[in-house]
Amino acid sequence: MDCIIAMRSQTYAAKGGRLLQKAGIPYKIVGIDPSLTRHGCAHGLQIPVLRCGEARVVLEKHHLAYGDVLGGG
Amino acid sequence: MGKKILYLDHAATSWPKPPEVIRAVTQYMREAGGNPGRSSHRLSALAADMLYTCRELAGELFDAAPERVVFTAGATHGLNIAINGFLYPGDHVLIDSMAHNAVYRPVYRLAASGVVSFDIFDTGETEAEYLASLEASLRPETRMVICTHASNICGRIAPLEAAGRFCRDHGLLLVVDGAQSAGHIPLSIRHHHITALSVPGHKGLLGPQGCGMLIFGDDAPVCMPLAVGGSGSHSLDPEMPLDLPEHLEAGTLPMPAIAGLSAGLTLVLRETPEKRGTEYDRLGRYFADECRRIPGLRLFGCTSGSVISFVQEGILPSATAEALDTLGICVRSGYHCAPLAHRTIGSQDTGTVRVSFGYGNTAKDVVRFLEALDSLRRITG
Numbered sequence A: 001m002d003c004i005i006a007m008r009s010q011t012y013a014a015k016g017g018r019l020l021q022k023a024g025i026p027y028k029i030v031g032i033d034p035s036l037t038r039h040g041c042a043h044g045l046q047i048p049v050l051r052c053g054e055a056r057v058v059l060e061k062h063h064l065a066y067g068d069v070l071g072g073g
Numbered sequence B: 001m002g003k004k005i006l007y008l009d010h011a012a013t014s015w016p017k018p019p020e021v022i023r024a025v026t027q028y029m030r031e032a033g034g035n036p037g038r039s040s041h042r043l044s045a046l047a048a049d050m051l052y053t054c055r056e057l058a059g060e061l062f063d064a065a066p067e068r069v070v071f072t073a074g075a076t077h078g079l080n081i082a083i084n085g086f087l088y089p090g091d092h093v094l095i096d097s098m099a100h101n102a103v104y105r106p107v108y109r110l111a112a113s114g115v116v117s118f119d120i121f122d123t124g125e126t127e128a129e130y131l132a133s134l135e136a137s138l139r140p141e142t143r144m145v146i147c148t149h150a151s152n153i154c155g156r157i158a159p160l161e162a163a164g165r166f167c168r169d170h171g172l173l174l175v176v177d178g179a180q181s182a183g184h185i186p187l188s189i190r191h192h193h194i195t196a197l198s199v200p201g202h203k204g205l206l207g208p209q210g211c212g213m214l215i216f217g218d219d220a221p222v223c224m225p226l227a228v229g230g231s232g233s234h235s236l237d238p239e240m241p242l243d244l245p246e247h248l249e250a251g252t253l254p255m256p257a258i259a260g261l262s263a264g265l266t267l268v269l270r271e272t273p274e275k276r277g278t279e280y281d282r283l284g285r286y287f288a289d290e291c292r293r294i295p296g297l298r299l300f301g302c303t304s305g306s307v308i309s310f311v312q313e314g315i316l317p318s319a320t321a322e323a324l325d326t327l328g329i330c331v332r333s334g335y336h337c338a339p340l341a342h343r344t345i346g347s348q349d350t351g352t353v354r355v356s357f358g359y360g361n362t363a364k365d366v367v368r369f370l371e372a373l374d375s376l377r378r379i380t381g
Helices: A008-024 A049-061 B021-030 B042-062 B075-086 B101-112 B127-137 B160-169 B255-271 B275-289 B317-326 B339-345 B363-380
Strands: A002-007 A028-033 A042-048 A067-068 B069-072 B092-096 B119-120 B142-148 B173-178 B194-198 B211-215 B299-300 B307-312 B333-335 B353-355
Touching: A002 A008, A002 A028, A002 A049, A008 A028, A008 A042, A008 A049, A008 B042, A008 B127, A028 B042, A028 B275, A028 B307, A042 A049, A042 A067, A049 B211, B021 B042, B042 B069, B042 B211, B042 B255, B069 B075, B075 B101, B075 B173, B075 B211, B092 B101, B101 B119, B101 B211, B101 B339, B119 B127, B127 B160, B142 B160, B160 B173, B255 B275, B275 B299, B275 B307, B275 B363, B307 B317, B307 B363, B317 B333, B317 B353, B317 B363
Parallel strands: B092 B119, B092 B142, B142 B173, B173 B194
Antiparallel strands: A002 A042, A002 A067, A028 A042, B069 B211, B194 B211, B299 B307, B307 B353, B333 B353
């Protein structure tokens, strides 16, 4: 099972992905269904749910803002 | 025709492109080809990854955050975004006396519409003269300085570090036209206190034509978009997303060109701008020194860089360029879209023949060019 961390944009999703990669956390950049967001199309980082908390710590450590955590966080 | 081409028009665009740039473009078109940030399938994801890699490479080269690298159609497009996006009614702008029309025309247009006012400050010959001229041109409503980092008609280089300090100390936005310097001279957004740097992808960065970058400093204020439209995110909002780079990137990006630019940036990072620029400057100085021995050949402006302007006595620059073309030599003649700069260096009556050295040129090319000039002189002499 995975969780999805919503990112501000595709670029920030890529930036976050690079950070997770360095931390050894598997991820995939995915589009988030517009029905789940307030602004329409969005991008997020799909991560194994057991590592979601760890991923959030990595993003926060690098001051990379993120939005909702869908499906597990 | 049939002669091996000697390309000395790198200030217009670099040629030939490095093999790795050509490979990257074709590889992208064969194997990736998706639209980044628009779909979730693998080709779109691959394109998005390549796009971000290019932002990272540019961020590394220009000392900026990758997310502050905005892709544009070229340096002119980027300058238009910065000029139109940062300025408000009543603002005063300072442009320098070496400015290209990519700066002069958008500023002139805003001024002609009554939105802003502007002055042209003399770059002078020294850093002290440059700063004194800037200081003397300041008004209380001055908001922006636009600096031509390297001239496109001669070797003049602006004292960017000093200009950056000046703008920081006076609370001014510093927009830099890096069309001729990117890839040839070290440039640091942070160290030089640059608000926005506009560069082409196809000149010193060796990428294909069709893409450039506008790179923002960490403290740059919000820049209003020149074009709005699809951005791949925030699609329910009537306005563009506020975050860079998507804020300024409406529509589909030129991914084949960006893939090639990544290869060009990698090469430039490996060779370093300092090393490349030093080599091309050396060729320019060698050429200029030899030109001084040619009777009837007049050099214009600063002759210490990789771009040299000259006129042959009694021959129109266009005729010289045409004659050189018959010998397989590519140079540019005319005003090079920089009327202010020609006024500054005294070549406004005829324009000049411009020789510009870059990727792939060697001292042998200088020798061949000098021989060609000599043969033309004997024919016309």
